Amino acid sequence: MAEYYLGLMSGTSMDGIDAVLVDLQNARPELVCAQTFAWPDAIRQQLSQIVDQPEVVSLHSLGQLDALTGETFAYAAQSLAREAGIAAEDILAIGSHGQTLFHAPNSTPAFSHQCGDPNRIAEITGITTVADFRRRDIAAGGQGAPLVPAFHQAVFSSPDQDRAVLNIGGMANLTVLPGKAAPVLGFDTGPGNVLMDAWHRRHRHDPYDKGGAWAAQGECLSALLETLLEHPFLQQVPPKSTGREVFCANWLDEQLGRLRLTSPAKAEDIQRSLLEFTARTIADAVRRHAAGTRQLLVCGGGAHNTLLMQRIAEFLGDIEIASTEDFGLHPDWVEAVAFAWLAKATLQGQPGNLPSVTGASHPVVLGAVYFA
Structure with missing residues (x-):
């Protein structure tokens, strides 16, 4: 039945x-x-x-x-x-x-x-x-939070391989699934789509940057990226979780105000910098807390951002990146x-x-x- x-x-x-x-x-x-x-x-x-x-x-x-x-x-x-x-x-x-x-x-x-x-x-x-x-x-x-790791363990874990599941929603969270009898680890890595979506809505009047196409037109502003990476949440050890109370449009505006740029930044350059910020914080979290992982399963809306997925793959090198759809469940x-x-x-x-x-x-x- x-x-x-x-x-x-x-x-x-x-x-x-x-x-x-x-x-x-x-x-x-x-x-x-x-x-x-x-x-x-x-x-x-x-x-x-x-x-x-x-x-x-x-x-x-x-x-x-x-x-x-x-x-x-x-x-x-x-x-x-x-x-x-x-x-x-x-x-x-x-x-x-x-x-x-x-x-x-x-x-x-x-x-x-x-x-x-x-x-x-x-x-x-x-x-x-x-x-x-x-x-x-x-x-x-x-x-x-996060509460989905118990489900990830039940559905996606393997006794033969260390895996991790990455959910990229408004925030991004990572579940580390050891192949052997070891505790599951899970935590928020920082912003997923939330900052990119907010910036895109402000300048393009659409909900999100489809496939990362607008970000692809810009160049990463290294000064902005380094400023964003200074956020103390990123250095905290798990367990940890976050939300729009911490990473929001107002916080982004504060960080932009801290910059000393020689000329006004292009909107698409900031969008590209935000995409790099999400990719970097995810990759840093995987390297720091899931060093044994050889396979990363991705779900959430960010899985459809082609440029974001490309940059995560480049940061992570030899780790195989796959969609949860390959393991029986569509990422959406x-x-x-x-x-x-x-x-x-x-x-x-x-x-x-x-x-x-x-x-x-x-x-x-x-x-x-x-x-x-």
Whole structure:
């Protein structure tokens, strides 16, 4: 009998809601149907404003946005189920990541806030919903992120080879999967697409630089790259995680203001510098923390940036770089499938975190369950 679960994921780039329907009856997930749903412009603008200016949000607007975001997630789930021809009563649960508004794992006390009311998802869809995955790990002393390494271990690890999985979303995160009996390591390497996307939207009025074509027209500004590489997060040792609270357009503008350029920089040169920054920080993380890795599996939107992938490959030399699609799962859907998988783990009372990744004091069952 099929075991249908539905996963919902919206990352830090806020470029859409990834929705997947998967059959989890076997160890390897079977993707049944997948689709990305665009955020309504008004909601996306409100989400971006809160993330970029968290000090100006009111409780009233935050409450309304939480409700609207939850409804949007619910409608995405309903639409996907209809497309797949699967009735709500045949879907065991929805795993909803929510939309991260603020991630502060190093504050006192630590916290992470996701938006998207799961009560409304369960009510509208009639499907049991699992959400709020991060806060139990944080309560146990962890970073609450990244949470996908447990899924990467279950699906992509090999007993015969050291592998790593690189997810390039708004932020980039790396999972190190030792071939032998050694703990899994996972952490955020720094920005993935977030700075490139923000700069591209500002100057080209498009969501992202397709294939890195605009960046390819520019030249890397070595002074800017070196300034960006000075960020202290990059020198921290895992466990560590980050977000748009740290790496954002305002931070980029501050770094640009520090430069003493003899002439104004071309916009495409800054775009190329941001691409080099992402490639360098990823490659540095692999060399520093995954020295034994001979195979890097890539997923996330950044996997489609041809120039970015080329530069990562050049930095890493003899490490084989492949798409997760070569191992059974399209790179666009890995994270959403992971949260469907985590929902199943929660309902079965199984821990979903890896303390070796997040720094939590012990394994914990993640999330809260909202029964249909």
